[in-house]
Amino acid sequence: MSVRNLLDAAFAQPAAPATRVSGRTFTALSSGAWKEFLLGPGAGPGRSGSWDEQLAVLWKRVVAECGEAQRLADEHDIDWELAPHESKAVLALCGPDDVVIDVAAAALATQREQWELERRFARIHRRLPSDLSGLVPADVGALRSALLDEQDFRASTYAVQHDRVVRWLRALTGTAAYLSAAHMVPAPLALDVVTTAPLDEPTRNALRLPAPWSLITHDAVPLRAAQADDDELAALVEAGVCVGPEPVILGGLLAAQPDGRLDTTSGFLLISSLDATGKRCQVLQPTAYGDHGGGRVLYGYAAQLAFARWTAPPVLPVPGPRPTSRSALGRIATSEAGQAGGFHGVRVLDFTPPPEGPPEQRPAPAGSRGPLVVGTWRRAHWKPGVRIGIRDTEGRLVGPVYKDGAVEGLTFTRERRFFPRARVRPDLPLAPTTAVYRIPNPGAASR
Template sequence: MSVQRLLDTAFARPALPGARAGRFDVADMGTGPWKQFLLGSHRGSGRTGSWDEQLGILWRRVVAECGVAQQLAAEYDIGWEQLPHETQAVLAVAGPGDVVIDVAAEVLATRHADWKRERRYARIHRRLPADLTGLVPADVGAVRSGLLDENDFRASDYQDPRERFPRWVRTLTGTAAYLAAAHLVPADLALDVATTAPLDEQTRAALRLPAPWSLVVHEPVTLHALEADDDELAALIDAGLCAGPQPAVLGALLAARPDGRIDTTSGFLLLSSLNDDGARSWALQSAAYGDHAAGRALYGYAAQLAFGRWTPPPVLPDPGLRPMSRSALGRIAASEAGRAGAFHAVRVLDFTPPPEEPSEPRSAPATSRGPLMYGTFRRAFWSPGKRIGIRDSTGKLVGPVYKDGAVEGVTFTRERRFFRRTRIRPDLPLAPSTAVYRIPDPKAERR
C-alpha cells in the first residue's frame, strides 16, 4: 500500500479500527487528505522549493556521507556536488565509456553488510510480534532491516518510471537509517512522546541533536492520535483507540546540521500499516517540520533527543573468533546485554519525573459557568523553565527552590523538563465520548 493510499484510507473514515491494507510502500507526492497531516497548511519551517528539491538536498548529503561521492570522484572523476540534485532524482550517472553507474545501488552496497548482519541477528533473536507491541531494544535491528529487502540492493535499469521515485526514497531513507544512531522509546512513553504539545520558540531554538542522523523507534501510535486536538486525544485515550490495527507511526528519522541544530530540510516519520496477512510493514516517509500533526511529532522526537536522558548501550559480549556465526549471535541474543540493545548500540529513553512544585491557589474564572462536571487529559509537554534545586556535594539542597529566599543560580537553576500526559481532575468522570445521532424524521422534513 502506498503512503498516499494509507493516509487517504486513514482519514476517510472516523477513528475506528480500519480494514487491513495491502503492500506498504512509499509513493510520489500528489494531493489528498494526508497532505495536511504531513505538510500542514503551509510548508514547514526551513522548507523552500518543491518537494523533490528537499529530498534532493538530503540525497546529495547521504551519498557524500556514505562514501559514494568520494568513490565517484576517485574512480570516475565525477563531481557529485556539481550534479543537479535539486531538479531531478540523480539515481544513475554516466561514467567514462558510456558506463552507466547505478548510484542508488552503490549507496546501498555500503550498507549491505550491516543490513545482512541485522537481519541475521533478528532471525535468531526472535520473530517480531505482528502488532509490534512489547518491543525491546534488540528489536530495533529487525525494524530497521525491515525498511529494505534484497531486491533493493540490486542494480536497476530504471525502465519503469513508476519505480524511480520509490527506489530513490527507499535508498535515501534506508541508507540514512543505517547511518543513524538508534534510540528506543519504552512502550509506556510512546504515546506521550509522539503526541507532545507544540514546543515554544525558545525550546525549538535550543534543540541540538546527538548525532548527524538519529533513528527513534517505539510501539505503534495511531495517526489519529497524532492528528487529534486535546479533546479528541482524550476521547481516543478513553476509547482505547491510540493503538490497534489502524495505520500508525512507529517513530522517526531526524537529521542534524554540522553544529547539531535540526536540519529542517525534511524529517521522516516511520509509518506502518497492517498487511493482508495480518503482519505489519513500514516505511519512512518525508514530512515537514511545523505546527501540524507530523511537524509537531518531529519536534517532539527532537526534544527528547536533545533534552531527554538516554541510557547508553551496554558493552557487547565478546563474539569470539566467528562473530557472525549462528552460535555467536545466539549467545549475544540470549545475553542481558544483547536484549538491552548492545548489538545495535541502541540508547533507551530513561524518563525521570520532574520534582514536585507547590501548587498555586486558583480562583474561579470570572466567566465560570459553574463547577466542573467532567475531568480531562492534559497532553504531554515540555516546560522551558522548570526550577531544579541546587545540591551540595552530599546531595542536600543548598536553599529553598520556591519559597522566600530562593535565588536563581544560587539555590536553584532552570532546566527544560518533560511532563507526561496527566489526568486533570481525576475525581471527576471523563466527558462522554460517544456521539449520539438521531435519524431524521422524513415527515418532519416535509412540513
Template sequence: MSVRNLLDAAFAQPAVPATRGSGLTFTALSSGAWKEFLLGPGAGPGGSGSWDEQLAVLWKRVVAECGEAGRLAAEYDIDWELAPHEAKAVLALCGPDDVVIDVAAAALETQREQWERERRFARIHRRLPSDLSGLVPADVGALRSGLLDERDFRASTYAVQQDRAVRWLRALTGTAAYLSAAHMVPAALALDVVTTAPLDEGTRDSLRLPAPWSFITHEAVPLRAAQADDDELAALIEAGVCVGPEPVILGGLLAAQPDGRLDTTSGFLLISSLDATGKRCQVLQPASYGDHGGGRVLYGYAAQLAFARWTPPPVLPAPGPRPMSRSALGRIAASEAGQAGGFHGVRVLDFAPPPEEPPQERPAPTGSRGPLVVGTWRRAHWKPGVRIGIRDSDGRLVGPVYKDGAVEGLTFTRERRFFTRARVRPDLPLAPTTPVYRIPSPAAEQGRRR
C-alpha cells in the first residue's frame, strides 16, 4: 500500500479494501491534504528547497556516518564529498575498471548485522499485536527491523526509474534508523506527546538532542489526532481514541547537528497501517519541521528528547557462550532487563508531573460575558520558566519556591516542563456536540407517504 493511498484514507474517504495492495512503500509528494500534513502548504518535489533535495543532504551525511564513505575512499579512491548530492540522489557510482558500486546496498550492509539481530530477537520475543496496544521497550526491535526486508540489501540494476526514489528512501531511513539511539514514550503519554501544542520560539531555539540520530517510538496514535484542531482533539479524547485499519503514527526519526542542535533539514514520521491481508506495515516518511500537522509532531518529539528525563537502558544478563542462540535470546526476552529494552539500548521517558503553582489572580469578567457554563480540554504543552525548588543533599528544599524569601538561583531555578492535557473546569459539562441531521431523499420521503 502506498503512503499516498494510506494518507488519502486518513483525510478523505477510506479506500475500498479490495483495492488495497499488500505492503507499504514511499511515494513522491506533490499535492493533497496528506502532503500538507507532512510538508506544509506549498511544498513539493522539483523546486529549490524541496524535500528530495533536503533528503539528498541527509543521504550524503548518512553514507559518511555509516562508514561506507571511508570504504569508498580506501578501496576505490572515491571521494564521497565530491558526488553531487544536493542535485540528485547518488545511489550508485562507477569505480575503477567500470565497476558499478551500489552505494545504497553498501550503506545498508553496514547495518545488516544489527538488523538480523533485532529481527531474530523479535521472532523469539513475540509477534506485534495488530492494534499495537501494550507495546514494551523490547518491541522497538520489531518496529525498527520491520522497516527493511532481505531485498533491500541486494544490489540493484536501477533499471526501473520509478523504483529509484523508493530504494533511495529505504536505504536512507533504514541506515539512519540503525545509527540512531532508541527511545520509547510510555503508552499513557503517547497522545499528549504527538498532539503537543506548538513550541514557543525560545523553546525551539533551545532544542539540543542527545544523539546524532534519535529514533522515538510509542503506541499507535491515529493520524487524524495529530492533524486535529483543539475542538476536534477534544472530541476525539471524549470519544476514546481507538486504533483500527486507519493510518497511525508510531514515532519518528530526528537528526541533530554536530553541536547537538536540532537539524531541521528534514525529519521522518513512523507511519503504519493495516494492509489488505491484515498485516501491519510501517515506513519512515519524510516530513518537514514547521507549524503544520507533521511539523508540530516532530517539534514535540524534539522537545521531549531535549528537555525530558530518560532512563538509561538496563544491563542485560550474561548471554552465555552463544549469545545469538535461540535459548540465549529467549532468556533475554523473558528477563526484566530484556523487556525494558536492554537488548536494543532503549531509553524510556521518565515523566514526573511539574510542581503545582499558586493560582493566578484573574480580574472579574467585564461586559456582557456571563459565567462559564461548559468545560474545555487543554492540550499538552511545554511551559518555559517553571519554578523548580533547589534541594540539599538529603532531598529537602533549601528555601521557599513561591512565598516571601524565594530567591532565584538560591532557593529555586527555572526550567521548561511538560504539562499533559487536562480538563479545564472539570466541574462543568463539556459543550454538547453539534447535531447532524440526514436530509431524506425524495424517494424515501415518497415511500413513507404511501
C-alpha cells in the first residue's frame, strides 16, 4: 500500500462544518483534498504514483544516523547501504543463520530511553490543554512522546500489508523526531508562521537549517487556515480563530542536507485531530514541498529556522544524585528553566510583541483618489533586502541607514526580515461585504 492510499484512512473523521454568519462556508477536506493539501495538485484521487520512494530515501538516512546501520554491520555483517531502499520499505532483513532482524524496532530502540524519559516528564509536568492553546516549551516532550506507544518498540511479523506501511511511517517519523533539535514558536506568532506568504525563489535558495533534523512546534492552528486564501484568512482572524474537532497543525519536522541546505525530499507536518471517541491523536504526516497548502507551511517553517533569531535552551538546575527520579523530574518541571524547555533542549523563537496603542489616524496622501473608507489585513511575509543599521560595540548606529551618507557595508547591511500579519488602516472598519466565519468549539475534550 502506498503512503498516498494510507492518507485516506488518516484522520478519517469528517471535519466539522463552519457555522456561516454571512457569505459562504469553508469546504471540509475530502480524501482527495487531503492528498492535494499534503502532496500537491497531482495527488488527487484516481492518479497513479506513490510517495514511498521519497520516504525510503529518508528511512535509509535515519537508520544510519540513529546508529542502527553501524550495529547491523558490527553484529551481523550487513551493509545497510546495499539494501533496496529506493524500491521498497526495508523494515526487516535476513541476517546470518536466517536470523530475521526487525530494522524498524531496532531503529526505534535507539531512542527508547529518551522517549521513556520524556513520557515520564510529561506526566509529571502537566496534562496538555484540550484546545492545545498556551503551550510552553516544556510541553514539547508531551507532543513528541505521543507520536509513539509501547507497541511500536516490539518486533513485528509484518503479516498484514497495511500494517507494514503504518509501522514504517511511525518508525521513520518517531526516530527522526528524537534525532531532531526542538524549536517552539510563541503562541502570538503561530498563525502567522503557518500562513506565511509564499517565499520568493532567492529566499528559498538561501535556506540553511541549524541541524540535520529540526522539529518545530506551536499552538494549534486549524488546518483550514493554512489552505485559506487572503479573504478567508482575514475572515478567520476577524472572527477569532478557535479550535474544534477538525484537524489542526501543531508544527513540522524538516530535514537538512549535510551542508545545511533544506532537504526537499519530503517534510512532515505534525497534525492532530479528535478520534471518534473524542480522544486527541496526532501524527507526523508526509508532506511535499511546493506551492500547495502543506508545502507552503513547510517553507514557512524553514524560513523561520534559517533566518529568525532563536534563544538557546536554558541551563537546568543541578538535578541531584538521582537525575531521573520522580522528585528530580518534579523539581525540573516546576523550575523556570524547565518551563522554558531546558529539559528538552528547546530553542524558542525570539519575539517581542508590538506595543499596544490606539488606532493610527492617517490623512489621505496628496494626489490620492480620496480617503480610504475600509481597512484590510496583510498576510505575514518575509521581505528581502531590508536595511539594517550597523552598530558599534555600545549599540549605537555608526551612521545613517536611509539618508544621505548611508553606505551599504559601512553604515547598513541588508537582511531578510519577517513581518507578522497586520491591519492596514486599523482605524477603519473592514468592508461590510467581508464574510465572517465562526468555528464551533466542542468544549473541553480529553487528550
